[in-house]
Amino acid sequence: MSLLIKNGKIYQNGSLVKKNLFIEDGKIIKITNQELKADEVFNAINKVIIPGAIDSHVHFREPGLTHKEDFLTGSMAAAAGGITTVLDMPNTIPATTNLQRLDEKRKLAKKSIVNYGFHFGSTSDNTAEIEKARNVASVKVYMDYTTGDLKLDKLDVLEKIFSSNKTVAVHSETDHVLQAIELIKKSNNSLYFCHVSSKEELHHAKAGKIKNNVYVEVCPHHLFLTAADLNELQSFGEMKPKLKTKEDQKALWEGIFNGKVDTIATDHAPHTKEEKMQINYPYGVPGCETMLPLLFNLLNEKKLTLQKIVQLCCENPAKIFKIKNKGFIKEGFDADLAVIDLNLEKEIKNDELFTKCKWSPFDSWKLKGWPIASIVNGNIVFENGKINNVKAKEVLHYE
Numbered sequence: 560m561s562l563l564i565k566n567g568k569i570y571q572n573g574s575l576v577k578k579n580l581f582i583e584d585g586k587i588i589k590i591t592n593q594e595l596k597a598d599e600v601f602n603a604i605n606k607v608i609i610p611g612a613i614d615s616h617v618h619f620r621e622p623g624l625t626h627k628e629d630f631l632t633g634s635m636a637a638a639a640g641g642i643t644t645v646l647d648m649p650n651t652i653p654a655t656t657n658l659q660r661l662d663e664k665r666k667l668a669k670k671s672i673v674n675y676g677f678h679f680g681s682t683s684d685n686t687a688e689i690e691k692a693r694n695v696a697s698v699k700v701y702m703d704y705t706t707g708d709l710k711l712d713k714l715d716v717l718e719k720i721f722s723s724n725k726t727v728a729v730h731s732e733t734d735h736v737l738q739a740i741e742l743i744k745k746s747n748n749s750l751y752f753c754h755v756s757s758k759e760e761l762h763h764a765k766a767g768k769i770k771n772n773v774y775v776e777v778c779p780h781h782l783f784l785t786a787a788d789l790n791e792l793q794s795f796g797e798m799k800p801k802l803k804t805k806e807d808q809k810a811l812w813e814g815i816f817n818g819k820v821d822t823i824a825t826d827h828a829p830h831t832k833e834e835k836m837q838i839n840y841p842y843g844v845p846g847c848e849t850m851l852p853l854l855f856n857l858l859n860e861k862k863l864t865l866q867k868i869v870q871l872c873c874e875n876p877a878k879i880f881k882i883k884n885k886g887f888i889k890e891g892f893d894a895d896l897a898v899i900d901l902n903l904e905k906e907i908k909n910d911e912l913f914t915k916c917k918w919s920p921f922d923s924w925k926l927k928g929w930p931i932a933s934i935v936n937g938n939i940v941f942e943n944g945k946i947n948n949v950k951a952k953e954v955l956h957y958e
């Protein structure tokens with residue numbers, strides 16, 4: 560099967576070039592001015608083509624929580640949002656904390672229409688399993704209490720995990736950011752801070768960046784919402800870490816502009832509307848369908864550059880998690896692409912979402928700049944509002 564994407568503006572080496580992409584067997588074979596003959600042709604005239612986004616942080620809820628989301632619905636939401644690869648979190652039921660469960664999850668993920676990888680969970684007694692786990696994005700450590708029961712606070716276990724030869728991704732809030740930095744100082748490992756949400760956390764994380772193996776992720780909800788929005792959103796705006804002040808939000812944006820933030824990821828954490836309306840509501844908001852539109856809207860307002868978006872959502876996740884052949888539009892790389900219509904204006908509407916939970920904290924936001932097609936391994940899995948159910952693949956992490 561071959562596909563020619565013609566007339567588009569391709570993001571390559573930091574700028575846009577008018578070229579055609581010839582794709583065969585899931586790979587970008589040629590970036591060319593020629594109109595090579597292909598089985599299928601996609602006319603991308605007046606569209607911008609970027610590497611498909613790599614969302615390093617999603618909760619697709621399989622196994623055990625499939626009333627909230629599953630690998631098919633979650634991946635449909637991702638595809639509709641221009642995300643072509645996701646890295647799934649381990650706080651499922653059961654949690655992904657041993658090899659057998661990782662294998663089970665691998666089977667369940669075969670439903671996904673975007674490519675996928677896995678973060679491996681940690682407990683007080685699974686360090687032997689962590690050592691044995693292969694082809695995982697990271698070992699995830701929950702230093703604070705959140706959805707699931709993976710909170711870890713035994714110092715000797717933490718020390719062991721932080722010196723394992725896997726990237727450590729942490730859910731760490733406030734002082735736990737400092738603790739994580741102390742722990743990583745003693746090893747040569749990489750440390751990835753999930754969802755940094757405040758000025759203080761960013762400040763602490765930055766201190767750890769003197770060694771360049773410390774990375775910072777921020778999430779769209781902390782970039783576009785603050786605690787002031789909770790009046791209206793109520794529990795639908797509650798996640799961990801919580802929404803913060805305007806000043807915190809400003810610090811996160813400054814971090815984006817001055818290079819202290821390495822990735823933007825969704826922390827897509829769907830819960831049903833019913834669950835969210837209970838008194839003991841769970842924490843988390845969905846985000847896969849809205850991240851790129853929120854960012855492209857800012858691009859249209861000239862507040863953000865295309866380079867930043869591609870760096871933080873595509874290139875850096877591929878580099879940090881060592882994902883083979885992804886994150887860039889290059890000959891020989893996987894044909895994972897997002898086609899963006901920068902002029903399309905559309906409103907986010909709860910009932911039009913593909914996520915199983917059918918709500919978004921950004922419902923009714925009107926945005927300009929939307930993904931109109933997503934290509935995964937050379938297959939058009941999303942086009943003009945419609946899903947094409949072609950199964951994707953597990954990513955490969957290089958050493």
Ligand code: DOR
Pocket residue numbers: 618650705706730797798799800828829841842843844
């Ligand atoms: O808000 C959150 N929801 N934060 C987390 O750390 C977990 C997530 C979830 O799984 O629901």
Ligand code: ZN
Pocket residue numbers: 705730753754799800
């Ligand atoms: Zn978290």
Ligand code: ZN
Pocket residue numbers: 616617618648826828
């Ligand atoms: Zn999360």
